[in-house]
Amino acid sequence: MATETDTGRLEFDTDFGFTSDRIRYGWYGLLAVLLLVGAYAVYLRITQGMASTNLTSTTPWGAWVAFYIYFVGLSAGAFLVSTLSNVFGMEGMEKVDRDALFAAAISMAVALLFVWIDLGRMDRMYHPFIWRQITSPLMWEVHAYVAYIAVLVTELYFAMRVDLARLAARVGGWRGTLYRALTLGRTDTGERARERDETWLKRVGILGIPLAIFLVHGGTGVLFAVAKARPYWNSGLFPIIFVVSAIVSGAALVMGLYVLRSKVLGGDLDRSLLDRLAKLTAAFVLVDLAFFLIDMLIALNSLHPHDVETWLLILTGEMAWSFWLVMAGLGWAVPLALLSKRSWRRTPALMLLAALSVVIGIVGVRFNIVVPPLIVPVMEGLPAGEYFPSLVEWTTSAGIVAVGLVLYTLGVELLPLEPLGDDK
Amino acid sequence: MSQSNTPGVPDVDAMDVDRMVENEREDPESVLAEADHSTDLGLAMAEDAKRVGRGELSSEQFWAKYDEAARAEFGEAYEVTPNPAVDSDDQTIDEAAAESLSCSVGSMDSVAAELDESEAVEASTAAADVDGDSDDPTYGMVIDLQKCVGCDSCTVACKAENRTPPGVSYNVVMEEEHGEFPNVSRTNIPRPCMQCTNPPCVQVCPVSATYKMDNGVVNIDYERCIGCRYCMIACPYGARYFDFGESYDDEITEADEITSPEYGIDRHEEGRVEPVGNVRKCHFCHHRLNRGEEPACVETCVGDARNAGDLDDPESDVAQMADSDRAFQLKEEGGTDPNVYYLK
Ligand code: SF4
Ligand code: SF4
């Protein structure tokens, strides 16, 4: 099948970095600036402690937690998209398979950085592995994240090993050494070895699906849903909405990366694949919207004061713009409009726009999950919260995202994330 | 510091005060003159009794000196009245004698014996604390809302006792106004930590840094807490506070010099780090309970609205109050079963 790809890559290419140096340096320059700003912000965060945030005892979770669940979702979603190819054998999806896995791994790393910076005692981040509390969803989550990262790395290995071995045979220097090291010594590129890799890829993928759905992202939903003190989260539908919106963001991310990759790195674009990714995204946006409305209906019908107040705050409060513009606008309306027409779904630029819109819209979703129930006080008579992230929170977040982007870009430039063409 | 520097206190020294007491004192001679018995003997005995009090004379010498004269003066009454100094080595009288004199308090013996008993009980509960057997008390608090005047003294007492930083207040008084002017009423609900029987904060802590002790108090291990704040999300009473590391030092010089031995550990003295970056909350003044003292807020409460004690002991005030028809808990429907009760 690889023979059908771009003719330029038929005799497979060993250099898959940026095609234009101008774009490369511009991009790395931008990331360097973000990293520097982020590093200074992290310095402030460490020296001033949590006082550098706008968090309070009424609103103890904020931007960092929102970004944490955002990236966990992005990761789980991207991983599930990757299984469409390597577990369910969906036609044509193998082109985005590795990229999706790699993006999932990076997102997870970014998510963990957000968890880390959010700890009041960053130096004690290893404590959950020493002392446990079996009734704590958070305790289970940190273990699930580690298992999930192991699954992602194993999957990536089996997905790329043959191409790594082929590259190791072809390329010299430090890159050759790197590729050889990454094959872990298994350099057999024969048909049998290839099949064995595919079998294992599928097996680990099957293991990963329930892990990603129920433990990693469903579990992150559970983390909130068990908080009976916050009726807005305390619903059985909540973890499901988490998973659905994760798939929305993951599918959109994979679609966006696919378009970007062909634009920036060169290579052609399979429009029917783009159409398929677009439909997938659209379908999940609809399901997400439906579940959201059901959840809202149940909450408003419960007439539970805390619940109703939280919803009113989301819909009409001071930060309602983040719901109407970001969450409903960018997350649902814009993508649904762009994804509605067949010809638009085959237009890369529009699909990139739709993907970006969703990926940003879901940030709004995550903020609106975390913050509003922490504004409404748990008891009448206690002070209401007020929260907008501080500059340190924003800039550290930008820095952490930049770390993820640097890692991802390096991976794109060095690793065979798109299947290599066949040898001639 | 001399007294004259203290505002509001008149400039008097100890001698002036003694003179004032002396002026107030009734003249012994005229008092005794009204009695049937010898004034001279009375004055002499009184003078020597003072010397006994000052330790210049032993009570044996005293009685050797006056026994005969007193027997002659008071006759039969002297014979039947027990004399602690002579009858018993510990200067007390026994119960029968106290009865005959209709002492309502009971003999010193019995009072002392009772004291011993209650001390023994306290000691045994303290011992039970340590080895955690089933006789542990379950510390509880009952707050009478009819008595609460909403003065926030408990909040202040708690801050002073536990030296909590700005933004951390283990106790708050939630105020609710009902009705419209001029027909308004107000409910004040003081809110410490409920020391829930089923505490959601304990359930969610990923590192077991917060846990329930056998005596019902929910503890936070400042050495273990990672500051994830999940417990704050889970607490239905908003009873938990994050220590952002702020300090009153800017407002009050050396405010940080005095620290509290929370959970019985004076972190300052032991050179351990302050719980900055951790979550903190009311612990029923655990260090005071261990010393057999009431929580600071209970002791301070101006309206006597707050009571603390052992809910497991059916005889205790708190157990009886918690059992009354007026008793209720906050958010009862949540299943947390607080050990703080309110009387409506
Ligand atoms: S009131 Fe809150 S902090 Fe106290 S025991 Fe209950 S859940 Fe925990
Ligand atoms: S903040 Fe501390 S006590 Fe609270 S859940 Fe996290 S680790 Fe446990």
Ligand code: SF4
């Ligand atoms: S019991 Fe102690 S720690 Fe709790 S509110 Fe009262 S004074 Fe504060």
